[in-house]
Amino acid sequence: MLGLPVTQSSFGQEGDVTIEAVSPTFNIPVSVRSAGDGSGRLFVIEQRTALVRWFIDEPNSQASTFLDLSAKVDTFGFEEGLLGLVFHPDYVNNGYFYVNYTAANPERSVIERYQVSAGDPDVADPNSGLVILEIDQPEKRHNGGDLAFGPDGFLYSSFGDGGDRPSAQDRSNLLGTLIRIDVDQTQGGLNYAIPTTNPFFGNTDGHREEIWAYGFRNPWRFSFAPDSSIWVGDVGENTWEEVDIVEKGKNYGWPIMEGSECFDGGPCDMTGLELPFYEYPRIDGRSITGGYVYRGSSSSLQGQYIYSDFNKPFVFALDFSGATIQRSIVVPATTRGVGFGEDEDGELYVALFSGEVGKVIELLGIDVEANDPVDGPSTSFVLHEAYPNPSSGRFWLPVEATRPGQLQAFITDHLGRLVQTIETPLTEGRQDVAIDLRSSAVGTYLVRIDVPGESLYSMLSVIR
Secondary structure: OOOOOEEEEEOOOOOOEEEEEOOOOOOOEEEEEEOOOOOOEEEEEEOOOOEEEEEEOOOOOOOEEEEEOOOOOOOOOOOOOEEEEEEOOOHHHHOEEEEEEEEOOOOEEEEEEEEEOOOOOOOEEEEEEEEEEEEEOOOOOOOOOOEEEOOOOOEEEEEOOOOOHHHHHOOOOOOOEEEEEEOOOOEOOEOOEOOOOOOOOOOOOOOOOOEEEEOOOOOOEEEEOOOOOEEEEEOOOOOEEEEEEEOOOOEOOOOOEEOOEEHHHOOOOOOOEOOOOEEEEHHHOOOEEEEEEOOOOOHHHOOOEEEEEOOEEEEEEEEOOOOOEEEEEEEEOOOOEEEEEEOOOOOEEEEEOOOOEEEEEEOOOOOOOOOOHHHOHHHOEEEOOOEOOOEOOEEEEEEEEOOOEEEEEEEEOOOOOEEEEEEEEEOOEEEEEEEEOOOOOOEEEEEEEEEOOEEEEEEEEEOO
16 A cells, blocks of 8 residues: 655644653563453563553553563563563453563464463462463564464464564565454364464465465554554665555565665666555654554544654654655654554553553643754754674764764663763764773673764674
């Protein structure tokens, strides 16, 4: 599906919205879910600690641990960890919920079912785990990992290409796909069944029958809209971030295409490939966090697609009700949005990289900057790839500034702990900033670079 033309705007009148912090602080929360049981609890997964925790959206609420998966989950890679959570539509009666996480030895993605404990509804039974599905991962990245039950009652899950681009076009595996399975049935020695309405059910070409759609790079987050359509945010590589409205059996192009263009300059054959509903260039973001078509209580956001980007401190809205897609900044966020979720009433929440969970709420007369900040400070500097990377601990991070400023770099480990802070003035032109992690442990580190009005991220790998 090809998207409509795009225009830009910002909110700044009555009916504006903001993000209201409603939770205690979590350790890298990446998803927010409701159990649908009338309890009012919101469940949050922490990527690095591999904890499922819950809280209630009320003043002074504290978080409680529902399930600890730290003994099973591999969090070594920056993109690895506890990645997805969903509750069974009949959770009230069967107590089932499902998680998606990365595991090691061998590297793989796992979908596993657990059950609430018999004696305490606020704690899961840690011994109730049943592995539903596992897929091998070639590298420690592009895992996807989201989970959702569709209106049809089937379980859907997203998987990235695992860092192996051609796999996204190879339907003999599940990399680069959105899958659809029936977890209420079993068949052929599997802990699930294949719905007979899946597009490749009964094929004789060796295609995995679990596949609902394919050709994705890293579909980190997806959701179902009120009209049952599936919206996927697929993270790009060099040029484009994209939003796809996913249809049965369709090929969304990666790595033949990135966005609506041939990947890496082309040429390519686009025959049979689906174009994105919406795309944006990487000057406007570098890692889309797919969100939701809004159905909460804010009248100004009704029916708009709300999403974020890991490299931009904003929450965005796409209004596609007219002849063009109008993109707006809903509100600047305190940090990057890495996941979304809804409560039982359809109110929208965003999980922020800083650790908070915020609720998207409507205000009256809030003053929002009239110009779209995406097209402003983003031109102040360009962050290039660090070199050598990986290394034994000594890195150079090239920063090309178009105006002078003060650079701040915050380096954190894979658990989000601050390891090092660097402050240095920037002059116009290119400067290579030295980073010394030779006294730090082997592993993956995240660098956040701050200059006035701008932040970008880079990953470093220390090996010895």
